[in-house]
Amino acid sequence: xxxxxxxxxxxxxxxxxxxxxxxxHIYQKGSDPIALHIWADDRYELWSGSKTFTxxxxxxxxxxxxxxxxxxxxxxxxxxxxxAAPGSEDIRIVDLLHMQPxxxxxxxxTTNEVEIATTDWAELFFxxxxxxxxxTHFFYANGCSYMLSRLVEAVSGQPLVDYLTPRLFLPLRIAxxxxxxxxxxxxIGCTGLQLKLGEFACLGRLLLQDGIWxxxxxxxxxxxxxxxTDLVSTDHHFDDDEWNAGYGYQVWxxxxxGSYRADGMYGxxxxxxxxxxxxxxxxxxxxxxxxxxxxxxFEDIVPKL
Numbered sequence: 394x395x396x397x398x399x400x401x402x403x404x405x406x407x408x409x410x411x412x413x414x415x416x417x418h419i420y421q422k423g424s425d426p427i428a429l430h431i432w433a434d435d436r437y438e439l440w441s442g443s444k445t446f447t448x449x450x451x452x453x454x455x456x457x458x459x460x461x462x463x464x465x466x467x468x469x470x471x472x473x474x475x476x477a478a479p480g481s482e483d484i485r486i487v488d489l490l491h492m493q494p495x496x497x498x499x500x501x502x503t504t505n506e507v508e509i510a511t512t513d514w515a516e517l518f519f520x521x522x523x524x525x526x527x528x529t530h531f532f533y534a535n536g537c538s539y540m541l542s543r544l545v546e547a548v549s550g551q552p553l554v555d556y557l558t559p560r561l562f563l564p565l566r567i568a569x570x571x572x573x574x575x576x577x578x579x580x581i582g583c584t585g586l587q588l589k590l591g592e593f594a595c596l597g598r599l600l601l602q603d604g605i606w607x608x609x610x611x612x613x614x615x616x617x618x619x620x621x622t623d624l625v626s627t628d629h630h631f632d633d634d635e636w637n638a639g640y641g642y643q644v645w646x647x648x649x650x651g652s653y654r655a656d657g658m659y660g661x662x663x664x665x666x667x668x669x670x671x672x673x674x675x676x677x678x679x680x681x682x683x684x685x686x687x688x689x690x691f692e693d694i695v696p697k698l
Contacts (some may be wrong), residue, residue: 399694546579596674
């Protein structure tokens, strides 16, 4: 059974190394979860931890027959065919999931703030010139996740947060989720979701359980499996090995064998460790080295599970 004592070394490391962890939650199959709240149990901006929720929406939409991962994204946005840069028609949904669209910009090619504030972001995405062939080269970009959100909206007629509320958030007992929108009212998808520690932990547990919650399948098991096994190489892209272990469908692989994580800026992590049947979730504010948080988790917590 899990005990608060499992967190004693991590608590000390957090203080000694100034990791900035504000809360940690541990779930392990067969035990009651435990949590340490160092700061108030408030909702936190998940930053890119939001991306994994967006990915689940894509898996749900596929299960409902609304799309296929091999579909070409531009086919769902006919209004932008005339302005799309050459090659945009070759970008598949799976390329967005893998961060391999060929458009290697953080979000959009344009950096003009007035244009970004007044133009449909889907148009800005499609206008961006291709640098590489879609599906061949990893480049971490918020534009991919934003377009996945717009894709779910295009096939469902609902903003991403509204689509997910009855299908995911309410079954997980996450009431009134906060998700920031752009000027057009579209859920941003790449960031902007705000949850409490225990709510964020539900994501990792759902993934550990292959999409099952309270005996109901919320996300197809086949999609959940592909989400963390269909990895593209990220090797040599980053200075730290925890970001060089591959990228799945809006999740990162870890150095710990078979494990993977939802990952947000400043140290928002929900880490799934299948060979321990466990999930470690953290909310943090670390502007120096979030890799140090992961190191502490795999040194101080996971070996004890």
